[in-house]
Amino acid sequence: MKFLCIPCDEQMETQTDGIMPEENKNLAMKFKCKKCGHMIAMLTNQFETEFVSKLGVEMGGASSVGSGPMSMVGSQLSQAKKELDKGKPEDNLVWTEEAQVRIKKVPFFVRNMAKKTVINFALEKGVTLIDAKLMDEVREKVGM
Amino acid sequence: MKTYEDLAGDGGSNIISQVVSQREKLRARLDKIKHKVALMSGKGGVGKSSITANIAACLADRGHTVGILDADLNGPSICHLLGVGNDEKLVINDDGIKAGEGAMGIKIMSMDMLLSSPDTPVMWTDDAGATSTWVSTMESTALRELLADTIWGELDYLLIDMPPGSDRMDNIRDLIPELAGVVEITIPSQLSQHIVSKSITKNSKMGVPIIGLIENMATYICPHCDKEGKLFEGQDAELLSSKKGINYIGKIPFDTRVSRKTDSGSLFYAENKDSITGKAIAGAVDSIIKFIENKTN
Numbered sequence: 001m002k003f004l005c006i007p008c009d010e011q012m013e014t015q016t017d018g019i020m021p022e023e024n025k026n027l028a029m030k031f032k033c034k035k036c037g038h039m040i041a042m043l044t045n046q047f048e049t050e051f052v053s054k055l056g057v058e059m060g061g062a063s064s065v066g067s068g069p070m071s072m073v074g075s076q077l078s079q080a081k082k083e084l085d086k087g088k089p090e091d092n093l094v095w096t097e098e099a100q101v102r103i104k105k106v107p108f109f110v111r112n113m114a115k116k117t118v119i120n121f122a123l124e125k126g127v128t129l130i131d132a133k134l135m136d137e138v139r140e141k142v143g144m
Numbered sequence: 145m146k147t148y149e150d151l152a153g154d155g156g157s158n159i160i161s162q163v164v165s166q167r168e169k170l171r172a173r174l175d176k177i178k179h180k181v182a183l184m185s186g187k188g189g190v191g192k193s194s195i196t197a198n199i200a201a202c203l204a205d206r207g208h209t210v211g212i213l214d215a216d217l218n219g220p221s222i223c224h225l226l227g228v229g230n231d232e233k234l235v236i237n238d239d240g241i242k243a244g245e246g247a248m249g250i251k252i253m254s255m256d257m258l259l260s261s262p263d264t265p266v267m268w269t270d271d272a273g274a275t276s277t278w279v280s281t282m283e284s285t286a287l288r289e290l291l292a293d294t295i296w297g298e299l300d301y302l303l304i305d306m307p308p309g310s311d312r313m314d315n316i317r318d319l320i321p322e323l324a325g326v327v328e329i330t331i332p333s334q335l336s337q338h339i340v341s342k343s344i345t346k347n348s349k350m351g352v353p354i355i356g357l358i359e360n361m362a363t364y365i366c367p368h369c370d371k372e373g374k375l376f377e378g379q380d381a382e383l384l385s386s387k388k389g390i391n392y393i394g395k396i397p398f399d400t401r402v403s404r405k406t407d408s409g410s411l412f413y414a415e416n417k418d419s420i421t422g423k424a425i426a427g428a429v430d431s432i433i434k435f436i437e438n439k440t441n
Binding site for chain 1: 145146148151152153154155156157158159162163166233234236237238239240241258259260261264266267268282285286289290293
């Protein structure tokens with residue numbers, strides 16, 4: 001699937017920041033025209049979201065988290081062995097248990113984009129603790 | 145206005161290159177394995193996993209390098225059968241996860257190796273509202289990861305212990321197009337043969353090579369006098385194979401030592417290859433090898 005900015009006749013680009021979907025449910029992906037800067041959002045329902053999940057890919061490119069062995073099994077399995085769980089934040093921020101559970105519920109293929117959005121928001125705000133309240137704030141800010 | 149074909153690249157989604165990369169990784173892994181054989185049955189409880197484990201034992205006994213992929217994601221039993229405990233630490237590096245090593249050096253990968261405790265079920269979410277679509281999409285991807293991200297090394301044979309039913313074969317066909325074939329397993333009961341018949345028909349229609357039919361628990365061997373008696377009523381499964389036009393691999397008699405040995409993480413075949421059941425397992429292996437040799441030549 002590709003998106004075209006009709007006035008500019010240019011392909012729109014996937015935006016890898018500003019994503020904070022409802023866990024496991026609807027999904028909003030942002031696309032931007034690099035010529036005029038116009039942005040649109042593609043909204044998917046739960047079934048469409050699940051369908052894309054089957055691919056085991058990450059929108060916007062495989063991250064270091066996603067490229068490890070058995071990344072989908074390790075991050076998606078409800079009670080996987082600890083050594084498989086490479087999905088923990090790779091920065092110095094502290095995620096509460098609830099926040100970790102919530103980010104884990106974001107569909108795999110956009111999880112790292114969502115994580116990046118939360119991390120950037122926390123850094124901008126100057127906080128080091130990511131909790132559920134902060135994640136709600138992020139969602140409110142990005143409007144999706 | 146530009147069309148789809150006019151737009152170069154994927155707009156930054158990077159999906160196509162990731163899918164290509166996944167395929168390349170899988171291919172590189174499978175290219176090191178000479179023969180891939182699936183063991184399946186439309187019906188549950190016919191002894192697929194025990195047969196798989198003992199066929200692997202027979203192959204290993206003949207000097208082949210063997211691995212087993214436990215494709216029964218929700219009812220994994222291969223770890224138990226080959227004595228690989230859930231407490232064994234995973235060896236993970238950038239290339240993948242090292243396959244577990246069971247009895248007779250047989251390499252294995254199973255969901256049981258990845259779960260936090262022996263009695264943990266395979267659950268893809270704790271959300272009670274998750275749809276069945278969600279779960280099935282996770283299983284398809286999990287199967288690919290189990291195959292592609294396991295460091296199997298060079299193998300002569302990879303046996304795939306399939307779950308009951310025939311739906312998972314669609315995934316396997318897609319992941320392993322060069323599959324040497326499937327071994328269908330039934331017990332003599334009419335019900336089992338009725339269901340396995342559907343599985344054979346489906347595989348035939350889908351162009352999946354069928355190595356043949358094994359009739360497991362065909363008879364019962366008395367541990368005291370070695371006499372054989374019938375365990376189930378039902379027509380001879382050889383008739384089913386003849387009706388379906390597939391090879392009848394043969395009967396494997398039930399021997400109480402099969403379950404006793406496998407429950408203790410040891411393999412029946414390794415210690416009882418000269419028993420009636422052991423010889424039947426060896427006969428099944430002869431048929432599998434012959435089928436593959438004929439196909440290859």
